[in-house]
Amino acid sequence: MHLTNVRSHFSMGRAVSSVDQLTSKAKELGYKSVILADDATISGMTDLFKSLPEESGVRAVIGTSIKVFDDPTYRPPPKKSGIAAKPNHFWEAKLLVRNEDGLRALFTLLTKARSEENFYYEPRIGVLDLVKALRSDGLIVTTGDFFSLFAHCKADKIYAALEKHVPAHQRVIELVPLKSAYFDRVNSIASQKALESDSRVMYSRPILYADEGHDEARDVMSYIIGQGSATHPLRNIPYHRDLHMMTPADLEIALLEWRKHSGIELRDDTQSIVDDCLYRWEKQDMCLPQMAEDEFGELTRLCMEGFRARLTKPVFGYQPPADKLVEYRDRLKYELGVLRAMRFDRYFLLIRDIIDWSKKNEIMVGPARGSAGGSLVAFLIGVTDVDPIRFGLIFERFLNPDRLDYPDVDTDFMSSRRHEVINYITERFGADHVAGISNYSTLGAASAIRDVARIHSLPQMDYSCTKVIDQGMSLEDAKELPEISKYVALHPKEFAISEALEGAMRSLSRHAAGIVVAGEPLTRRSAVEVRNGEQTVNWDKQVVEDFGLIKLDILGLSTLDTLNLARAKIRERHKVDLDFTSIPLDDKEVLQAFAAGETAGVFQFVSHGMKQLLKDLAEGGRSLSFEDIYAATALFRPGPLQSGMTEEYVRIKQGIVRPAYAHPKMEDALRETRGVIVYQEQVMQIARDLCGYTMGESDLLRKVMGKKLPEEMEKQREKFVQGAIDTSGLDPERASELFDQIAQFAGYGFNKSHSVAYTLISYLCMWVKVHYPAEFFAASLSIAKEDELPSIVKDAEKSKIYVVPPCVNKSTDSFEIGYDAMREQHILYAPLQSVKQVSDNGVRSILNAREAQGGRFKSKEHFIESVERRLVNKRVQENLELVGAFCAIEPGSLDPRHPDRLRDQKVLLPNLMLRTVKASRPILIDEHVESQLEVLFDDMRKMGLDDEGLTVGPQPVIPSYGKRPKFMFITDAPSYSECVSRKFAEGKSFNYTLSSLKEAELKKSDGYYTALVKTKKADKQLSTEEINTWSSFIDAEIELLKPPVIIAAGGAIARHLCPDVKGGWEAIAGTSVYDVKRDCTIIFSPNPQMVYAKPDVQTVLDNIMCDVAEMLR
Secondary structure, eight states: EEEEEOOOOOOOOOOOOHHHHHHHHHHHOOOEEEEEEOOOOOOOOTHHHHOOOGGOOOEEEEEEEEEEEESOOOOOOGGGGOOOOOOOEEEEEEEEOSSHHHHHHHHHHHHHHHEEEEEEEOOOOOOHHHHHHTTTEEEEEEETTOOGGGGSSSSSHHHHHHHHSSOOOGGEEEEEEOHHHHHHHHHHHHHHHHHHSSOOOEEEOOOBBBSSSOOOHHHHHHHHHTOOOTTTTTOOOOOOOBOOOOOHHHHHHHHHHHHHHHOOOOOOOHHHHHOOOOOOOOOOOOOOOOOOOOHHHHHHHHHHHHHHHHHHSSSSTOOGGGGGHHHHHHHHHHHHHHHHTTHHHHHHHHHHHHHHHHTTTTOOOOOOGGGGGGOOOHHHHTTTOOTTTTOOOOOHHHHTTTSOOOOOOOOOEEEHHHHHHHHHHHHOOOOEEEEEEEEEEEEOOOHHHHHHHTTTTTOOHHHHGGGSOOOOOOHHHHSHHHHHHHHHHOOOOHHHHHHHHHTTTTEEEEEEEEEEOOSSSSGGOOOOEHHHHHHHHEEEEHHHHHOOOOEEEEEEEEHHHHHHHHHHHHHHHHHOOOOOOOOOOOGGHHHHHHHOOTTTTTTTOOSHHHHHHHHHHTGOOOOOOOHHHHHHHHHSSSSHHHHTHHHHHHHTTTSOOOOOOOSSHHHHHHHHHHOOOOHHHHHHHHHHHHOOOHHOOOHHHHHHHHHHHHHHHHHHHHHHHHHHHHHHHOOHHHHHHHHHHHHHHHHBBBBBHHHHOOOOOOHHHHHHHHOOOHHHHHHHHHHSOOGGHHHHHHHHTTTTTTEEEETTTTTTSSOOEEEEEETTTEEEEEGGGGGGHHHHHHHHHHHHHHTTTOOOOSHHHHHHHSOTTSSSSHHHHHHHHTTTTTGGGGOOOOOTTTTGHHHHHHHHSHHHHHHSSOSSSSOOOOOHHHHHHHHHHHHHTTTTTOTTSSSSSSSOOOOOOSSSSEHHHHHHHHHHHHHHHTTOOGGGGGGGHHHHHTTTOOOGGGGGESSSSSSSOSSSSSSSSHHHHHHHHHHHHEEEHHSSSSEEEEEHHHHHHHOOOOSSSHHHHHOOEEEEEEEEEEEEEEGGGGGGTTTTTHHHHHHHHHHHHHHHO
């Protein structure tokens, strides 16, 4: 028996099983062949052939089902036009691949179906397109299943055209043995046509899911993809509920019953059709554009040029001594030999071409990314700026000569100009040779539960338990977790559906950075789709390599924009043309700034935890080296932090613990990190030194230890132990112990090449910040995201550099450096577009007008006359006036930094004006307000009672306040002690707030204390349901009290009051927003309970409370 009509989860919304699930079951049940024909895609092809190799005894046939429209380019007129749409009928052809020519014809046809001309909600082709594809003699066409040709109103005419233009051996009439009025009619017409025609006949029972009972899972998946609901009364429920993979015996019985039902007794040509489809996929050779006549010769020439240019002057402060050059020559000879043997010289020339063009066009390129820093060839030809010998980096971590893995040189470019790099690649190598890569998104364990629960309209609180499921965890393992076990007991049916859908394809998108560049038109190796206006191959990043296409990651990194802009400002102000690679890595001031944790705005080092790690490493006045800094980037990750590895490193650095080496032969690898395995490269070096591994073998060990695959780990243990015995004379027991110790740390080890490369970028940021602070802050603020601005503004102020409102004669589209002579302060003029309502086009209009007027406006009237009024309208002019942008040309106007302007500036220049608005009134609690509050509190108390007044849930905590409160203090939810006392501002946790009040010379009675949610949190994070239940109460409290100042002490209350606020507590703590509607200042604070785990937060609370006191004076 044959499976002639199989669809996988690549037919999104129609089928749900993966190719592997389907082929495994087909082998288990003993089928002879599997024909996979997904909807308008062949993305399951490699999975099909890999899971059904020739030795499996099951023939794999690949094809696709595709809709054939009367007019594939027709677009119905808009409803508003009043023009009636013309009929545009379709049927769904199935195409099967016979040979290589057929596959290429199919690639071309699918590309046509998804072209901008044809694609309209779904891929489409016309009959002419179909006939053209069939000319190759490499495809077989069938009349289709669900949307059969014989259901089309012009079936006779279309079939006659196929008979005329398509040979009989390429035509198949498909009979679908399902019982329904529709299929009865279609099969009757098809059988009659089969009797009259010389076309072959195939019986094809559709399979949309592997296992019986998964029909409902298939329905749910269609609702997930179509954004429907399983509870909607008008939802689509397919008629056929048994489209699973039957046993061959059951399928035989079903066919016999269908024949009796339909009366159709025709020959079955399935075997001859399967025999005709001889195509078998094999992994293809690498396909890149030719870069030179003698590519290896050209690469060698570039390396020798680089040897002379890069090793005869310092790069980042280091020039190898003469006696070291022999090592560089030997390393270069070795790497070139590997590249030649693996035929990767062309790849290196391609990457070098792209980077060289970018640099010549003043597009800043990152020093390196990922493991490419381990290649000396990459360094010498200018692909990276990381000297691998200087930093002890390993080539085999980048390219293993023992394995045929493709190289992967990921490259960072300025975010603002990344598109120019891609445009260059497309123009240089041809639009038909360049495309993006698909990204397959499947349902993981957590998303399977969430999506199924949402589709069934379950309460959000019921499935909030998915937060406990770790990335990569299966539902089978997740069931053991108490929270998930509880969900399973509550919703067994929904959980069963989630299990059926785990791993199912949810969406197809475009990879954010990956592109492929081919040496021949891409349609010879893939179907090319248009997604969001950009060409994309149908394969994902794993599959492209199977077709000989190498992924290039062209990434955008905004920090490079910051550095480039800072360099331009340094050149403009100081006439210094800065070469970043000339900066030494031992600058004492720079290293001291890292040691002090002064890293606001410094790439990779902005978080509170990272700052603390740097301070810990430098505790007791210890100096930090560049090695310590890049070690910090490797140590500040969940694995090392949770395992205690980071803490151990810090204790050794502080001198509390002495470095220890489990064996003398491990010291050379671990000396730099004081005996702690921090990097993956150290595992490789230990395997070589201790056990005699080659570096290629040690790279495989590193991969196995990182993934912890049991079977592979056992093989490696045997090799490691034997190697340790033979090379270092260890006894088996000790060698096995060492293997376990190394494996434990290896799982957390980081790529040293990447640590070094990315820390170079961090170091450059800090160098500019230390030596050119004004330029650094101007560039950082110009490039930073909105939620990053407050922390950078705050840090600039620590350096006595102040952000001021824009000035129409000084400001541009970025922050500009100036000097306030009256206050004797360095200042940064905010860009014009930072004012609300001022658009980028409006800024261009202002700058063009200013240039036309000789570089300055003489008065506000002169400004208004000069600009384009359409772009700089009255509203824009008013906002510029309110923030003080005209002060320099309006004599007698209020100074732009005057406190009376602050209210408007807080509203119109969000995240830039950090000063707080003075409180203009107290909170007035008179008899009327008091009585209204009592009513509100009674309503709160009723939330925990049923209709008869009996307690049914958590009891709410009631707000607390003094006689004459001056501010509101709002947390997300009450603390444990507040829940016990059922009153806010009580218990041990409130002591942190009391301490801050005392520091600011405020009294407890000065505050009104409450929370967004008035009951104990159900989970670590407040759910949407909890917030929705209680939010009306906090809104009512604020409306009654009309506070001049609100302290929002928590992320949930901050976002409830200010939905636009972005960033974690570290970014927003101490910043404020003036709320026009409520006429109050909202100042953001961390929750005081955080002090228990993070004592440094107390200082933040103290500073915030002092700011509040200043506002109230």
